[in-house]
Amino acid sequence: MSKTRVGLIFGGQSQEHEVSIMTAREVLGAMDESKYAVILYGIDKKGYWRRMTGIQDTLTHLDHDLRGLKIPGDIVDSLQRDCDVLFPLLHGPFGEDGRIQGFFEMIGLPYVGSGVLGSGVAMDKEVARRLLKARGIPMVEARVLRRHQETDPGGLIRALGLPLFVKPANLGSSIGISKVKTLDDLRAGIAEAFRFDDKILVEEGREVREIECGVLGNENPRVSGVGEIIPSHEFYDYEAKYFDGGASKILIPAELPEETVARIQELALKAYQELELEGLARVDFFIDKTGGEVYLNEVNTMPGFTPFSMYPRLFLEAGLTYSELIDQLIDLGLKEA
Ligand SMILES: Nc1ncnc2c1ncn2[C@@H]1O[C@H](COP(=O)(O)OP(=O)(O)O)[C@@H](O)[C@H]1O
Ligand SMILES: [Mg+2]
Structure with missing residues (x-):
């Protein structure tokens, strides 16, 4: 029986870069060598891909400008020729939101996890x-705020009470999230969440x-x-x-x-x-x-x-x-x- 060739993809551009590397090390260690041939692809924090021989946590972007291309031709080539299936061990934006899944679809390779639509929504x-x-x-009560619309923090408090949770619509790891207990906190929380996204949610805090x-x-x-x-x-x-x-x-x-x-x-x-x-x-x-x-x-x-x-x-x-x-x-x- 020939081995299934699995492309493990790790690192990535989100805040969970380091978590992803830790995960990749564990997953690789747990994969049965008699069943799988594993090919490793690391993505640095700027989104530059490279083939790896081991899982190092020294995936930096130090030399990305020398390499020039984010996904060089030889990587696309290797994905398509060397892999039967891809396993993206990536969390958050770019890895979990349908973008990389779209790329896998474009190069015609099966992959672990949800598709473009499910990942995105x-x-x-x-x-x-x-x-x-x-x-x-x-789900708890919430209001959506968009960057270019008027917001009325006082009205939000009247509608939802206090405390409130303010969060960017598209992120994870609790980044940009605040629990707010006063009107001033709420103003600050809204500004903080808008640093990360054009759309944010204000939820009643339970x-x-x-x-x-x-x-x-x-x-x-x-x-x-x-x-x-x-x-x-x-x-x-x-x-x-x-x-x-x-x-x-x-x-x-x-x-x-x-x-x-x-x-x-x-x-x-x-x-x-x-x-x-x-x-x-x-x-x-x-x-x-x-x-x-x-x-x-x-x-x-x-x-x-x-x-x-x-x-x-x-x-x-x-x-x-x-x-x-x-x-x-x-x-x-x-x-x-
Ligand atoms: N409406 C809420 N009421 C109470 N706690 C909340 C509420 N929303 C978020 N939290 C707290 O914030 C954490 C992170 O929020 P969550 O929406 O899960 O974002 P993330 O995608 O970053 O995990 C939750 O695990 C919880 O502790
Ligand atoms: Mg959560």
């Missing part, structure tokens, strides 16, 4: 919200538990159990996600009544299908600490994917090892072709 919190709300999926659920598959996806994030900070901000030395906790399974778990799983599956996702996604929820209501927060088409991340751990709990999960994702990617 899931990345845009405002568009995803419109689609999901229209299907009756509960006291919440944060519950996450995994989905795996193409047309007949399966759901995992649910886990809970206990952030080390007031909310699950950038620092709490990556730099608190493990003080944020993951609890699997989350301690919840059976009916609540079933409802979350049902909503996760519905959201996955509504957004036309493929391969994998992690669907994140809030449970109001006071009233117990369940709200969908967001859908991630390339969730954290180290062995210590929520998504692989949820499926480990469901009986799939990290290596088996990788096998399934590659298989699903090939089937989607």
Whole structure:
């Protein structure tokens, strides 16, 4: 039996560049050498690609101007000649939002994860919200602001109360997100979020538990159990996600009544299908600490994917090892072709 040739793509232009490199090291280590021939492609922070012989975290952009081309011909050549399937281990803008998926489609290669459309709509919190709300999926109240429209911060507070969460529509890792408690904070939060996007969301801020659920598959996806994030900070901000030395906790399974778990799983599956996702996604929820209501927060088409991340751990709990999960994702990617 000949080996499946998998192109692992890592690094990338988003804030999660370093996370992606860590993930690639873990995924490579877990791939069965008797099944796969792995070809490595690193993308530096400026978006320049190169073939790699190992996974180094020294992917800098120091020499990008010498190389000239972002995706040189020999890379495009190698992708098409050397790979049966591509596995982009990239999070956030450019990697998780349909752009790189469009490139894969153009060169005619199958890949792991959602397609152009699903990736794009899931990345845009405002568009995803419109689609999901229209299907009756509960989400907290929010308003959308666009850069070139008048905003009335006082009116937002009257409509949604305080605290509020202000967030860029298209980003991740809590970048540009503020929790605001006063009118002045709100003005500052809006300005901060607009540094990252032309469209931002202002959401009512609830006291919440944060519950996450995994989905795996193409047309007949399966759901995992649910886990809970206990952030080390007031909310699950950038620092709490990556730099608190493990003080944020993951609890699997989350301690919840059976009916609540079933409802979350049902909503996760519905959201996955509504957004036309493929391969994998992690669907994140809030449970109001006071009233117990369940709200969908967001859908991630390339969730954290180290062995210590929520998504692989949820499926480990469901009986799939990290290596088996990788096998399934590659298989699903090939089937989607
Ligand atoms: N409406 C909200 N109410 C309470 N907490 C929120 C709300 N929106 C966001 N948060 C907090 O901010 C974190 C990041 O927000 P999220 O929308 O998930 O953005 P990202 O895509 O960057 O993860 C959440 O995990 C949660 O801790
Ligand atoms: Mg989130």
